[in-house]
Structures are given as structure tokens and as C-alpha cells.
Amino acid sequence: xxxxxxxxxxxxxxxxxxxxxxxxxxxxxxxDWLNQALLxxxxxxxxxxxxxxxxxxxxxVELCDTLGCCLVVxxxxxxxxxxxxxxxxxxxxxxxxxxxxxxxxxxxxxxxxPTAILSRQIAGIRGHSLMINLPGKPKAIGECLxxxxxxxxxxxxxxxxxxxxxxxDVVKAFRPKS
Amino acid sequence: xxxxxxxxxxxxxxxxxxxxxxxxxxxxxxxDWLNQALLxxxxxxxxxxxxxxxxxxxxxVELCDTLGCCLVVxxxxxxxxxxxxxxxxxxxxxxxxxxxxxxxxxxxxxxxxPTAILSRQIAGIRGHSLMINLPGKPKAIGECLxxxxxxxxxxxxxxxxxxxxxxxDVVKAFRPKS
Amino acid sequence: xxxxxxxxxxxxxxxxxxxxxxxxxxxxxxxDWLNQALLxxxxxxxxxxxxxxxxxxxxxVELCDTLGCCLVVxxxxxxxxxxxxxxxxxxxxxxxxxxxxxxxxxxxxxxxxPTAILSRQIAGIRGHSLMINLPGKPKAIGECLxxxxxxxxxxxxxxxxxxxxxxxDVVKAFRPKS
Numbered sequence: 001x002x003x004x005x006x007x008x009x010x011x012x013x014x015x016x017x018x019x020x021x022x023x024x025x026x027x028x029x030x031x032d033w034l035n036q037a038l039l040x041x042x043x044x045x046x047x048x049x050x051x052x053x054x055x056x057x058x059x060x061v062e063l064c065d066t067l068g069c070c071l072v073v074x075x076x077x078x079x080x081x082x083x084x085x086x087x088x089x090x091x092x093x094x095x096x097x098x099x100x101x102x103x104x105x106x107x108x109x110x111x112x113x114p115t116a117i118l119s120r121q122i123a124g125i126r127g128h129s130l131m132i133n134l135p136g137k138p139k140a141i142g143e144c145l146x147x148x149x150x151x152x153x154x155x156x157x158x159x160x161x162x163x164x165x166x167x168x169d170v171v172k173a174f175r176p177k178s
Numbered sequence: 179x180x181x182x183x184x185x186x187x188x189x190x191x192x193x194x195x196x197x198x199x200x201x202x203x204x205x206x207x208x209x210d211w212l213n214q215a216l217l218x219x220x221x222x223x224x225x226x227x228x229x230x231x232x233x234x235x236x237x238x239v240e241l242c243d244t245l246g247c248c249l250v251v252x253x254x255x256x257x258x259x260x261x262x263x264x265x266x267x268x269x270x271x272x273x274x275x276x277x278x279x280x281x282x283x284x285x286x287x288x289x290x291x292p293t294a295i296l297s298r299q300i301a302g303i304r305g306h307s308l309m310i311n312l313p314g315k316p317k318a319i320g321e322c323l324x325x326x327x328x329x330x331x332x333x334x335x336x337x338x339x340x341x342x343x344x345x346x347d348v349v350k351a352f353r354p355k356s
Numbered sequence: 357x358x359x360x361x362x363x364x365x366x367x368x369x370x371x372x373x374x375x376x377x378x379x380x381x382x383x384x385x386x387x388d389w390l391n392q393a394l395l396x397x398x399x400x401x402x403x404x405x406x407x408x409x410x411x412x413x414x415x416x417v418e419l420c421d422t423l424g425c426c427l428v429v430x431x432x433x434x435x436x437x438x439x440x441x442x443x444x445x446x447x448x449x450x451x452x453x454x455x456x457x458x459x460x461x462x463x464x465x466x467x468x469x470p471t472a473i474l475s476r477q478i479a480g481i482r483g484h485s486l487m488i489n490l491p492g493k494p495k496a497i498g499e500c501l502x503x504x505x506x507x508x509x510x511x512x513x514x515x516x517x518x519x520x521x522x523x524x525d526v527v528k529a530f531r532p533k534s
Contacts, residue, residue: 079336084274099455099459100466100472100474103277106277114328115329117278118332118333118336130436151470151472159438176471260515285463292507295459298454
């Protein structure tokens with residue numbers, strides 16, 4: 001393990017936020033959540049991208065392949081509206097899709113709002129990186145991260161990424177004894 | 179908003195019903211459910227189609243693109259049997275698949291029968307139309323519509339369809355404040 | 357119904373087990389579970405295969421098409437690691453995917469471990485055969501089979517396979533009255 005901080009990509013996908021017409025709330029909400037949850041030293045690499053599939057794909061690839069992020073989370077663009085294209089961009093650059101993330105995030109969001117079934121958020125693997133789509137709203141971001149993050153450190157172990165440590169009072173990372 | 183009634187397509191997929199060997203129970207069950215749930219004026223456009231993928235696709239496309247249905251629901255043809263092909267036909271004419279619908283409908287049906295996991299029902303978007311596959315049995319149709327319909331009016335808003343109003347004592351349509 | 361015993365394929369997917377470096381625990385666990393659950397006479401056809409997609413596909417096709425197994429269960433190779441390729445091999449040789457199996461198996465495993473969302477296990481149909489991916493660990497295998505097996509005999513009925521009878525005190529097979 002190197003002593004460089006762990007890099008995590010945070011990608012806000014939003015036409016309006018990318019033009020500066022709208023304050024990005026999702027990206028900072030993810031950053032705050034990770035600051036509270038992670039014990040390992042880490043640094044955020046942030047991007048704000050319009051809802052254009054080639055641009056989202058290029059950002060995800062750069063964060064994984066060039067900048068070495070072991071985890072890339074997106075916010076926004078997962079609904080049924082015509083411009084919502086984040087899951088398609090994510091799927092296009094992943095080698096494996098992990099359906100359990102989307103299922104669990106929707107199941108958890110469904111406890112709060114019946115429109116959770118409209119979210120098409122997915123997660124997948126590209127090389128040594130795990131990508132997770134999150135919703136756009138800060139409250140829903142926290143609910144989803146709370147639900148799936150216990151499985152994230154072990155997933156990153158399995159794809160030969162860095163060893164992530166969490167604050168056990170915030171997130172209990174689970175690593176099965178194999 | 180125009181004063182024309184909202185159009186909803188109801189497609190029964192069944193070899194036997196399309197040959198008149200079997201009374202269509204699914205289509206009328208959907209119609210009854212919608213009559214009780216919807217406050218907005220609406221009209222049904224009904225079709226009975228055999229389990230042939232090109233014919234199902236053609237009916238779905240006509241209902242969405244030519245007849246302007248904002249919602250198209252199907253009944254039948256979602257199981258594992260060789261002739262069951264409704265989800266494939268639906269996926270072939272949709273631009274986006276909304277996995278949350280199928281997940282939630284199976285989760286709800288699973289409370290009643292363990293064979294709910296055999297249903298391959300999906301939902302998706304084509305242009306300004308939402309398509310939802312429902313099971314064949316009237317009882318299961320009602321259970322599935324009860325479960326997913328609270329999210330349907332907002333979904334149709336997001337794809338620039340008409341404003342659907344439901345009877346709140348039957349279905350509580352949920353529209354998040356954005 | 358012929359008086360030949362029902363054939364069930366049991367495929368262990370593991371580089372190490374296929375080289376004999378590691379005792380196969382998954383295959384025998386499946387065999388034991390089926391011995392307890394099935395009342396119908398049956399015989400196991402077992403294979404131990406490395407994590408190579410073409411070899412897994414060839415084994416699945418042989419078990420279904422040549423050896424006439426009505427059910428083929430796999431163990432191992434469903435995670436996010438680079439060598440995990442069982443679901444891809446399964447999908448490649450199936451005509452229909454039954455998403456409900458994976459959803460329910462993950463939902464059940466999630467009651468025990470949060471890393472259940474990392475499993476990409478699927479089920480699908482090839483001709484007259486049902487294939488189900490199971491996890492690698494014997495305990496998780498039992499949990500998954502307990503959850504989905506009540507739907508398996510009816511599924512095999514629907515694809516014109518043999519009539520499977522289970523011991524009702526172990527697994528309550530459910531066949532809807534149609």
C-alpha cells in the first residue's frame with residue numbers, strides 16, 4: 001500500500017450546474033458524507049458535467065484510468081427524463097454491472113418516496129475502480145450511501161484497489177473471512 | 179393541457195385470447211382498476227395480440243407514436259414459457275428501461291406467491307410514453323398496479339406527458355417538490 | 357413421464373478447485389441440499405471448471421442439450437473480481453433471463469451480510485432447462501436454495517421439463533392453479 005491518499009472521483013451530472021445556473025448540491029453532499037465515513041486519508045477529484053453521454057463517459061474513464069480513483073460516484077441524471085443519461089454512460093465504460101447496488105438503493109429510497117422506482121441508478125466495475133450512480137438530492141444521497149457503503153471496501157479489495165478504512169461508528173465496513 | 183381525454187393503451191398478450199378461445203380477463207381488470215383510480219378524464223385503447231414479438235412491438239409502437247397514449251400497460255406473456263415474449267417486445271421498442279418497476283412488482287407479488295420470481299415483467303420509456311408489463315391474472319394485476327401507480331403520474335410529468343390526477347382515496351400519486 | 361431419474365447438473369466454477377488445489381465445498385453442499393429437498397428420484401451430473409467463460413459455457417450447454425438436465429446450478433464466480441465470469445457465461449447460453457431469482461437471492465443474503473450486493477448471480481432458461489447461479493459458500497448456497505426453490509418445480513413445468521416433487525417438510529413447491 002502506498003502512502004498516497006486514496007483518490008475518489010465525484011461527478012455531478014447536470015446541465016444547469018455545468019453552466020453555473022444552479023448550485024451543485026449533490027457533489028458537496030457526497031464529499032461531506034465521505035469525510036465523515038472514511039478513516040483512511042483520501043482526496044476528492046470533482047467534476048461537473050452536462051447530461052451528455054460522451055462527456056460523462058470521458059470523465060469516468062479519466063477518473064478511473066488516468067487519475068487512479070478506486071471509487072467514482074456520480075450524482076444526477078438517473079431518472080426517466082429525456083436528458084437523463086448517467087446510467088447509460090456508466091454501463092458503457094464498465095466491464096461488469098453489479099445489479100445489487102441499484103436494487104438495494106431503490107429498496108431503501110422506497111421507504112421514503114414511492115417515486116424511488118423511477119431511478120435507474122447502477123453500479124459497476126472498470127479495471128480497479130468501482131463506480132456508483134447516486135440520486136441528485138442530498139437527502140437521498142445520504143440514504144443510498146448509508147445502505148451500500150458497508151460493502152464498498154471489500155468490493156475494492158476484490159478488484160485490487162487500496163484498503164479503505166471507515167469510521168466504525170458511521171459505517172461498519174464488512175469484510176467476510178475467506 | 180388540451181381538453182382531450184388522456185389516452186391509455188391496454189394490450190392483452192395471449193395466443194388463446196387473440197383467437198377467441200379464451201375470454202380476456204386481464205384487459206378488463208386493468209380497465210376497471212384505472213376507472214377506479216383515475217380522476218382525470220381518460221379513454222382506453224385496447225388491443226388483443228398473440229404472443230408474437232413483431233405483432234406486440236407493432237401494437238406498442240402504434241399506441242405510443244400514432245395514438246399518443248401516455249401510458250401503455252400490457253397483461254400476459256411475461257413468464258419463462260417458450261411463447262412468453264412480452265418483455266422482449268417491450269424492451270425492443272423502449273429507449274430506457276426502469277428496473278425499479280419490475281423489482282417492486284416482483285417484491286409485492288412475492289408476498290402472495292413464491293412463483294413471483296418467475297415473472298420477467300419490465301417497464302420502460304418510449305418518447306412521451308411509459309410502458310408497464312403486468313401479470314396475466316386479475317388479482318396480481320391489482321396488486322402490481324397498487325404498488326407502482328403512486329409513481330406513474332410523476333413519471334409521465336418527467337417525460338412531458340399529460341397531467342394525470344388520481345383519486346387520493348384509491349392511489350396517492352406522489353410528486354416530489356423539486 | 358419416463359421412469360429415468362431426473363438429471364440435475366451441478367457445476368463448480370473455480371480456478372483452484374479445478375486444479376485440485378482446493379477442495380470443492382460448493383458442489384457437495386448443493387448435492388446434499390437437493391438430496392434432502394427432492395422426493396423425485398434424481399441423479400447429479402457434476403463438473404468442476406476453471407473461471408474461463410468458454411469452458412463454463414461449454415459445460416452448461418453439454419449439461420442442458422446433450423445430457424438433458426432440467427436444472428443446472430452453478431457455484432462460484434459471481435462476484436466483482438476480474439476472474440469472476442459465471443453470470444456472463446450463463447447469460448451467453450440462455451434465451452431468457454429471470455431477474456427475480458437474482459433479486460430474491462440477494463435480498464435474502466442481505467439479511468446476513470451487507471456484501472450480498474456484490475453478487476451478480478442470475479438465473480435463466482435454455483430450451484427445457486433452468487440454470488441458476490449460486491454463491492460459493494455452502495452456508496449462502498443453502499440460504500439461496502431455500503429462498504428460490506419453491507418456484508423451481510413450476511418453472512420446470514412451464515418449460516416442459518419433468519415433474520419435480522419435493523419433500524414438503526423441507527421445501528413447499530408451489531404450483532398456481534391455472
